Amino acid sequence: MERRKFLKGAAIAGTGAALAAPALAQGGKTLTIVSTWPRDFPGLGTSAQRLAERITQLSQGALRTEYFAAGERVGAFDTFDEVASGNSQAYIAADYYWAGKHPAFTYFTAVPFGMTVPEHNAWIKYAGGQELWDKVAGEFGLKNLMCGGTGAQAGGWFNKEINTPEDLNGLKMRIPGLAGAVMSKLGVSTVSLPGGQIYENLVSGSIDATEWVGPYNDYFMKFYEAAKFYYTAGMHEPGAALAFGMNKSWWDGLSEYEQAVITAACNEETAAQAEEASANNGAYLARLVNDHGVQTRSFSDEVWDAFGGAAEEVFEETREHSPLAAEVNDHYQEKLREIGGWRAVAEIEYSNHRNRILGIV
Template identity: 35%
Template sequence: MKRRHFIAATGAGLAATAVAAPALAQSAPEIKWRMTSSFPKSLDTIYGGAENVAKQVAEMTDNKFQIQVFAAGEIVPGLQAADAVSNGSVESCHTCSYYYVGKDPTFAIGTSVPFGLNARQQNAWLSQGGGAELFNEFYKKYNFHAIQTGNTGAQMGGWFRKEIKSVADLNGLKMRIAGITGSVLQKLGVVPQQLAGGDIYPALERGTIDGAEWVGPYDDEKLGFNKVAPFYYYPGWWEGGPAIHTFINLEKWNALPKSYQAALNNACANATLIMQGKYDLQNPQALRRLVAAGTQLRPFPQEVMEASFNAANELYAEIGSKNADFKKIIDAMTATRNDQYLWWQVAEFTYDAFMIRQRARR
């Protein structure tokens, strides 16, 4: 190559680089968001889901996309997190969709509904079965986009000051219960109360409520429910696999560079895996400690389970007859559940049932 041609070619290359650099910088802007949680910092596993997201997003974007996490009450109360996102007070929140059934009962299905999906089924439906797309079409009405960011696994049925031996024992019982489950239990005589996590212990202690559900042994132990209610029931048939979500203001989501959207999606997916893994490891040890301290484990009577199942289906039919969004999504969830339990019956349940029996022999 002649010298003048080399100089010309090099100059052109430098010029192209000079032009490209600002474009690259513009594609990776510095963005700072706030994320308000519906959970207190003391619940390190569930609150920690939001912290995991913030940490991973920062790492994946070379600290150019930063999310600051706030515990419930630091910006807004825990049960007002979605409202703060809708109105643009904050860019995002980490919460449970079913806290907002007062707006529309369809919100309940986003987290979990009575006799719904277990954790793996819920994760599969949301990530692979079209569930996330159905919900985000619905959530547009409230000006936010949702990404699953956690799952606790099957929860416990809650703490009670007295034993539950029959459906009759539910009549007049005041219970802290979130989401649509309150309406199911209301059909059986329960008086549902919706309280934030930090308000449950004093209400149980004072006798303002007779029972309360929260999550499972690890978190329940932290909140000390065993000190004020001796009976611990299972299973939490209303939360077989509850999903936690990040809600994002729709305009803020749409304005994010695609690479930042991808980083946030991946961080949320990883946080879901971490949260469920932590609960699966921590719950057995916490349950042992609770029982050793005097907690009395009780299964819900079959009569209560069957009455609750029938009441749930009755309620879904009532709501679905008046609410097209609810019917569309509950029908999709039910179809997924029925398909999944065909497979579970063949492989998953058979394997688990066998291994549970072997545990007693070793």
């Protein structure tokens, strides 16, 4: 109970500037949103709640949102079926949770060695990604938009050091999506747990390791009480994007104005969530290290190479699932090299030299 109060208090403190919804217009439509995050969950949960409020505000009450956190209307991993069936109108989630429905969903959240937030946003908005997402989601009666981005995620929390690929063998780890398949090839027993269940499983020893997001989000999860080794760079989610998945029949029945409002609110929150994480990750990493004795680590080149070899196998297996999975993978990989190629010789080269000259580690 104390931990729950702490989480709620921290979330409220971080979202005190949120604007109240305006007076609701008479006769407006109700938009019921179900989420995979617990209520007042720092970072992800508060972002989802902020988006729900913003849709009502921007529409001046023409779209009245009812927001249900994980477990309040349906379970976290039941949100997909809830919306596809039409029982609710929208979900907020990470679409790689639905890899069991179709593995191509993972590309619209994050894949190993994949796109960073700016690269992913460019692909979705201007390089054909949204059209492919519409194909995949459309097979399940959904229309999906981006509604968040976490930035590059940390490699994860481990109860022992990982110096070689062999150190991964036999570990039990919470890691979803194609990254979980990569880890499985290296001998890891993987599980996909909703965020609200990770802490208890880590503390109890049911899992030995977990990835979550980054220092800002991870700090409030108190993973440091069970695992002291925090790997900072990871291969698994270089820029995880979140999804606002809507029942397509409901979406198609909206006016152009209502669709524009939802799109604008989602675009706004996509930027806001990544910016919020970027602004806070450095400060919260210092808190983890200085206040809680967390030891940061980096994966060795040997471990990175093992990740890379396993990822190649996973991508090929994903392509074999179906023509649509192959189409999404091939397009994604092509655009990753185009978009990432320019960033490599521009922003990344600049950042490397800047950090070297200024002594930024």
